Amino acid sequence: MAPPAAATTADGGVEENAMAILDTFGIKDSRDLHDDRTAFFEAVRSACLAGDRPSPPSWRMHNAVFQILQSSSSLELTIASFHLLMELGKQYPRVYLTNSCPHQALVVVKESWSPFLLGNNGASGEIGGNTGCTDHLFDPSRFGLLIEHMVEAANDTSTSNRLKRIEKMVLFQYLVSTLEADFVPRNIAYKESLDWVIIRESLLNLLLGSRKLVFKTFVKNCISLLNKHQREVEDNISFKSASDLDSSLTFSLLEFEREALLSVKKLFIMVINLDLIRKEADKLGLTSRADGSRNPILEVILDELPYNTINLSPFLLAFTEWKWKLEIILQYFSRYYVKPAVCTRSSDDSQQDLTVENVLSLFSTAASAKAIAKKMFPEVAQLLLAHAYQASELMLLLNF
Amino acid sequence: MVIDDPLDFEGEVDPLLSAPRPTKRKKIIGLDDLLIDYCAAGKDELKASAAKSKGRPNGYNSDDEDKQVTEKEINFCKFVDDCEEKAKALDPGEDVPLWGQKVFGCQKSPSILNGTGVENCQLLQSFCGDEHLGFDLEIEQGEGFLEGMLMDGWLLKLVLVYGSVEDSIASWTLTKSLYSSNKKLQDSASEFWGSLLSLNEDDKPLVNFGYFPSYSILKGAILNYEYLNGDPCTNARTSETAVAGTSNDGPPQNITAWLRIVSACCKIRQMHPVFSTSEAEDLLVIVISLFLDRQLEGLLLIMGDCLNSLGLYFNTSEWESSCLMVAESISKRVRMDLNCLRIVDCITGTNDRSKFLRSQLALQLLKNSFGLKVANIEKILKSVTSVNVKEKECNFFMLYLYLVLMDNLLFSSDAFRNKPAITEAWRNYLRNCSMQIGCTDWRFYASKVRNKASYLLQGVISKKPGGGGSTSSQ
Numbered sequence A: 001m002a003p004p005a006a007a008t009t010a011d012g013g014v015e016e017n018a019m020a021i022l023d024t025f026g027i028k029d030s031r032d033l034h035d036d037r038t039a040f041f042e043a044v045r046s047a048c049l050a051g052d053r054p055s056p057p058s059w060r061m062h063n064a065v066f067q068i069l070q071s072s073s074s075l076e077l078t079i080a081s082f083h084l085l086m087e088l089g090k091q092y093p094r095v096y097l098t099n100s101c102p103h104q105a106l107v108v109v110k111e112s113w114s115p116f117l118l119g120n121n122g123a124s125g126e127i128g129g130n131t132g133c134t135d136h137l138f139d140p141s142r143f144g145l146l147i148e149h150m151v152e153a154a155n156d157t158s159t160s161n162r163l164k165r166i167e168k169m170v171l172f173q174y175l176v177s178t179l180e181a182d183f184v185p186r187n188i189a190y191k192e193s194l195d196w197v198i199i200r201e202s203l204l205n206l207l208l209g210s211r212k213l214v215f216k217t218f219v220k221n222c223i224s225l226l227n228k229h230q231r232e233v234e235d236n237i238s239f240k241s242a243s244d245l246d247s248s249l250t251f252s253l254l255e256f257e258r259e260a261l262l263s264v265k266k267l268f269i270m271v272i273n274l275d276l277i278r279k280e281a282d283k284l285g286l287t288s289r290a291d292g293s294r295n296p297i298l299e300v301i302l303d304e305l306p307y308n309t310i311n312l313s314p315f316l317l318a319f320t321e322w323k324w325k326l327e328i329i330l331q332y333f334s335r336y337y338v339k340p341a342v343c344t345r346s347s348d349d350s351q352q353d354l355t356v357e358n359v360l361s362l363f364s365t366a367a368s369a370k371a372i373a374k375k376m377f378p379e380v381a382q383l384l385l386a387h388a389y390q391a392s393e394l395m396l397l398l399n400f
Numbered sequence B: 001m002v003i004d005d006p007l008d009f010e011g012e013v014d015p016l017l018s019a020p021r022p023t024k025r026k027k028i029i030g031l032d033d034l035l036i037d038y039c040a041a042g043k044d045e046l047k048a049s050a051a052k053s054k055g056r057p058n059g060y061n062s063d064d065e066d067k068q069v070t071e072k073e074i075n076f077c078k079f080v081d082d083c084e085e086k087a088k089a090l091d092p093g094e095d096v097p098l099w100g101q102k103v104f105g106c107q108k109s110p111s112i113l114n115g116t117g118v119e120n121c122q123l124l125q126s127f128c129g130d131e132h133l134g135f136d137l138e139i140e141q142g143e144g145f146l147e148g149m150l151m152d153g154w155l156l157k158l159v160l161v162y163g164s165v166e167d168s169i170a171s172w173t174l175t176k177s178l179y180s181s182n183k184k185l186q187d188s189a190s191e192f193w194g195s196l197l198s199l200n201e202d203d204k205p206l207v208n209f210g211y212f213p214s215y216s217i218l219k220g221a222i223l224n225y226e227y228l229n230g231d232p233c234t235n236a237r238t239s240e241t242a243v244a245g246t247s248n249d250g251p252p253q254n255i256t257a258w259l260r261i262v263s264a265c266c267k268i269r270q271m272h273p274v275f276s277t278s279e280a281e282d283l284l285v286i287v288i289s290l291f292l293d294r295q296l297e298g299l300l301l302i303m304g305d306c307l308n309s310l311g312l313y314f315n316t317s318e319w320e321s322s323c324l325m326v327a328e329s330i331s332k333r334v335r336m337d338l339n340c341l342r343i344v345d346c347i348t349g350t351n352d353r354s355k356f357l358r359s360q361l362a363l364q365l366l367k368n369s370f371g372l373k374v375a376n377i378e379k380i381l382k383s384v385t386s387v388n389v390k391e392k393e394c395n396f397f398m399l400y401l402y403l404v405l406m407d408n409l410l411f412s413s414d415a416f417r418n419k420p421a422i423t424e425a426w427r428n429y430l431r432n433c434s435m436q437i438g439c440t441d442w443r444f445y446a447s448k449v450r451n452k453a454s455y456l457l458q459g460v461i462s463k464k465p466g467g468g469g470s471t472s473s474q
Helices: A012-021 A030-050 A059-069 A075-091 A124-130 A140-155 A162-193 A196-200 A203-209 A215-235 A247-283 A297-318 A322-336 A356-364 A366-375 A378-398 B004-018 B020-041 B044-059 B063-090 B122-129 B143-152 B154-162 B167-179 B183-196 B215-224 B239-244 B255-267 B277-290 B294-313 B316-333 B338-346 B352-369 B377-385 B396-411 B420-436 B446-463
Strands: A095-098 A105-108
Touching: A012 A030, A012 A059, A012 B446, A030 A059, A030 A075, A030 B446, A059 A075, A059 A162, A075 A162, A075 A247, A075 B294, A095 A162, A105 A162, A140 A162, A140 A203, A140 A215, A162 A196, A162 A203, A162 A247, A196 A247, A203 A247, A215 A247, A215 A297, A247 A297, A247 A322, A247 B294, A297 A322, A297 A378, A322 A356, A322 A366, A322 A378, A356 A366, A356 A378, A366 A378, A378 B154, B143 B154, B143 B167, B143 B183, B154 B167, B154 B183, B167 B183, B167 B215, B167 B255, B183 B255, B215 B255, B215 B277, B255 B277, B255 B294, B277 B294, B277 B316, B294 B338, B294 B352, B316 B352, B338 B352, B338 B396, B352 B377, B352 B396, B377 B396, B377 B420, B396 B420, B396 B446, B420 B446
Parallel strands: none
Antiparallel strands: A095 A105
């Protein structure tokens, strides 16, 4: 991977020419608008990806593509803009590693475009000077709203707003993949250098650390999204409803739901890793008060699950990352385990000592089993035990 | 009379109610009068219209003039209708159908997949003999039990732990992914195969297995989905009719799994070449034609990935001749309307192979369109540039297609970079198109041709080595 780091952005002529395609002067109908947008994508593609000397798109071009993604005018445009954005992200990564030095070095292209608008991004000034309009970009609160809308849409079974639903899911998928493209190389670089600043400046940390995003609600929404999709998959909804005239949308919807589900899982795993690094940095005394104090995601999940035990089973089925699943289950038990006092965050090492064997032994004596059964529904305990057993068996198997 | 009294009372109210109205009207008239005064006093351009509407302000006062106004309205509406009709007459065939060709026929009900005998596989048998398992497996269910394991992801994990997978299980999962109508089973099975067909850092497979998907299995599957193999003349229908058809007309349910498996097969070429060259060509034609099905719009990324993997599957030495084959075959399937632009657009041209395929496809489409036997660039150029935009019956829609195809043909790959005569002629023609079609030319697609030509012209100027300034004088 050797992206043209120093490549200058598309020169003015190319930009003007491409942007002129979007000029709505003399547009007669929506069909013309659609054609123009398709032509615009083609122009961006040829200038930035397929041309002789491809150069990164300018902010204006990038913004325009991102705005079309959110305009939900047609499935074709939604998918095409998503495709283009993904390809541009791949071709011109904002963050990447170079192998040139003995150590892998992290390169951050600060001036490159990002769909996020995060306070101390350093980039906000540039956008401000450019267009003055940043409504289409995602600040933390808008990211939270997106999840909320997705949950609302998932509960709405009518077929009227399917395009909007697809648009939200595609948008989410794109944003998570942007977070991932930013976080993964940083994670690798961190493991070599143990430099907390690398992670502190990650989009994910900035986004979730912001006060504008209510983290608890956000996690709650993600869980209900996972559950909703999981139930749909279990029900095996057929995509051939007889009265369905636009099967293209229905067909795509299922595919994007699957992808959105994967994105939620991906996001969870990333946040769990972020929390681990944060904990490590806390121990090393690298963090300061300025880093904020967001609760670790596992704690939030554990706060959420006991109050909605109906969500527990689908969540455990949907969350297939066995290592973290086991961790969640063990921590779940430890909350109902009589012995340890309430743990503060700095001393929660004792919590990790609980193993599957410990948990099983809890149920082996009548007294402790009763004590747990008082606090936990037997069905819940059974479910947790079954999943814990599965996960630990698997760990044993894979450790061979 | 008792009843008369309230009537009288109402009668008294009437004038009271109507009294304020005239004053209100006066106010409105006053504004209009002001406007007319203003028009008459200064603005020459507005004089005529002001004069026309002179009768209007008084019209509020009498019924006769109200009628006059409605008559005028009717006349005006008629006039607008006339204009619209005339405008329609100017551009015949205003409705260019959207892209979309029927790629799949009516779906048969999926064949029943029972009796695969997979329950006799060693994996299950070994479980039966194990007494240390500690819990009961419902192995009597046989296939059902395996399905459960597959969907939970346990089958894959077991296989990874074992380090090998027996043929009966491999073929059973492949069949499930290509034919099962259970979405979850299908997804899990294609994930299973995705992992089998992926390589680790040392380009070694994660698991040992001797059973591979083959061309005949994949081709058989796509034919089973009622893929239409013929030329467009016999079985082409627009997407509209396809959508309006029976409920069985939907896209094949397993097409996603099919695409995933094809691309996964391509990626293990180093380890095991699954397809021969001609087989890969055939699959490439199939995958490209899938882009024409509107119902598969949502699978754009998966199809794009598959297209790329297939493109990279070929040896460098094979690619040019294979490309020609594929381009010829596709160009016969695609109709010369927006479909041909769609297909060229879908070949993204992000790598050299894709660029070459794009320009070859444009070449073949143009060749067919002009009825040429040999793909001769000079002849094609001559045919395109002979279209005279000043002629009344010029078909701008076709010209639009030609412009886009020509641009792709000439500039997608560097095949014609070194022929200055051709690019020069092409540039002149583009300039003519952008100059000779007036801004007020409302003929169908005329403005699109003009815009496209001037956009492409900019591109040609920048692509010309050392070009730019010399052309600006014209």
